[in-house]
Amino acid sequence: MSELLILNGRLVDPAAGIDEPRDLLVREGRVVAVETPGAFAAVEAAETIDAAGCIVAPGFVDVHVHLREPGQTWKESIATGTAAAAAGGFTTVVAMPNTVPVNDTAESLRWMLDPARGSQVNLFAMPAATLGSMGVTLSDYATLAAAGAVGFTDDGKPVLEDHVMRAALLTSGRLGLVVSQHAEDTRLTGGCSMNHGAVAFRLGLRGMTVEAETRIVERDIRLLREIEAEDGVRGRLHVQHVSTARAMDAIRAAKADGLHVTCEVAPHHFTLTDEAIGDFNTNAKMNPPLRIESDRLAMIAALLDGTVDCIATDHAPHARHEKEVEFERAPNGITGLETALGLALRVLHREHGMSLTRVVELMSANPARIVKLGGRGALSPGSYADLAIFDAGAEWNYAAAASKSNSKNSPFDGAPMLGQVRATVVGGRVVFRG
Template sequence: MTDLLIRNAHIIDPATNLGTQEAAPRDLLIRAGRIAAIEAPGVLPKAGEELDATGLILAPGLIDVHVHLREPGQTYKETIATGTRAAAAGGFTTVVAMPNTIPANDTVDKLHWMLSPERNAVVHLLAMPAATLGSLGEALSDYEALAKAGAVGFTDDGKPVLEDHVMRAALVAAARLGLPISQHAEDTRLTGGCSMNHGPVAFRLGLRGMTIEAESNIVERDIQLLRDIEKSDKLRPHLHVQHVSTGKAIQAIREAKQQGLHVTCEAAPHHFTLTDEALDTREKGGVAFNTNAKMNPPLRSELDRLAVIEALLDGTVDCIATDHAPHAAHEKEVEFERAPNGITGLETALGLALRILHRDHGLSLARILALMSTNPAQIIHLKDRGNLTIGSHADLILFSPTAEWTYSAQASLSKSKNSPFDGTPMLGQIHATLSEGRIVHRT
């Protein structure tokens, strides 16, 4: 591999605070897929390949701890190859695949198959296998064997680990391996037949709504399990709460963190950008039941959206994750209650974060990059990704933080186009994404 020298970039690395206080240009040298040197302009000798980054931000590649790549079993929606190409277009250099494939990723053989080079991933692919066999919420998967095979955590995402004794056993087993349990916080005993948020919009549309307690009940239950395990088992389990969407659940997480419990959580861009009003687009000449804005957890009220933003600003939320969930057009173009939950998100996450959190709410570029690279790397224990230290993998993004553009779902590199953000203005244009020193996306 030829050496690559990136010249005159404003380098921001939240992990080391490089460039977080000043914007002096620097050069970065990549050798054999890793970061070899960072120096002031003109210090490093010429390289076999050079890239002028004048006026651009150079930062660690983004890391998404929550994506659905649909392979195996539903490759008409997405494949690992198409999903990771979309990831690269969005600036992501590491993605963590969820296990709700067909069949569920719950054994070493299935994990090896998913992570095989034959899947043609263009960025670094990791996986969280199923917390329970078949994601049925009963017997645990073989955590020890899966951890040795490369698992970075365990989850039954798409549904919760509902039974108390099973969740307790999962937290204990994962704690012994130093890995997180990533929980889809939904009390399904309260949500059967519900397809959106409980509130005035659901009433207006005549739909049953999910209450905020369906999320907060599971979060509060799991936090209590952490307390019990720390006291009785002398372990420190790690609970990661997925796509937190309500102020009540956020407050429970905030208090648990203040008490020293090992809780982390993620927020999805749609939950800090949209509300349940996005389901009813009639005033904009659209339809009453916008299935491309249907997901689980659902879009919530404006108060909950602002609570998610506040939690991102004050550090309660640890990372931004997309919950990228592609579906074919024919699956979404049905009656609202029959349409599957989920939207694509890999190509819009940075643009929404910069527009909503940076421009509208004043969150610094360094903090946004921490939420999307450094922090998720720490959650899944990646030592040489999510930072720009010498010797780390050269997983990088080059972007203009001020460039404005408009998202087109039809131009997406994902196999599916189910996004509520079609035609939405974005802030921050990706110029190049590098995975282990290779340019895997360039505009």
């Protein structure tokens, strides 16, 4: 017997428009039937999951994670990072290319995606948009796409030169894939370690201005217009970890004009402000930095009104000794795969009234669509059997020490969470039980 039954749960599947009690039958890694409760009473399955009191949702998809392998496995490995993903209800992750060496060739991409790396969930990757992520020469997009690339990015660095970004959008647009941009004008951020504002002034730190993010977003939108008008190519821009109201306003306007612009917001940017840095807490240091309250509320408003396409964690593990240094010397980034659902439900669902369907959509169907993962992000018959089963009402506190990640650099250690993953299923196989 190869069947898996999931019984007595509340199915929330935004792609199918379902929010009702349903039982699911899985066979050979695919959903084969979705029926009203009791329909499978005569089915004898190899394994049964009783999902009573829980939400059964399409497995979450994170289009922005750093897994650090190859080259920095003291921070994270593909195996440990994807174990953390499974614990957070994520069944698919997309790895960024800032490894050592940079993932910018078909050979390095195939190495990363090889099952020998021990991924616990579905692993995809965005190779570097430019060779070595140096922002000068495009990598070989066609060859990388044939090897499995789902987009291109120099994440951690922007594609700064106009002519290079134009070529990236044009080349990727012809392939139907996204360029995922880290929107930071680094000509304005040298020596900066946090948001520009009152907290930076109090701490005596140089701050990143709103303009550093906004200029790149506005420039990229202008380039999209140009290539559509002049070259007849519809480019696909994805803006990573948006953190400022002004950048979000530019994205909203571009969408209204019909341009193909998508964007993500990270949980830390809709949960925290720069006040979380306190007295130089390096676990609250990331790039883009935590902003002020008006920016945080603007991210929530954009999540609620549909401007934001997905939630992405920007999971960025660092070893303890790397963070336990002076604030300005500490690396940017925090872990996030195990806290994303708990923060989304606590802040967006409970505090701001977002529906469960919208939360699930932001974490499953929408990100799967951005990177064209057909058959994922939904649970209709024929879809991959990737599921997140969670208790939406469970209240708990996150303990960083218990993380599945190699690293524990989270500003949410001890923070209250709402909603807890009870099981994660990838391709019909249970990979995590809570």
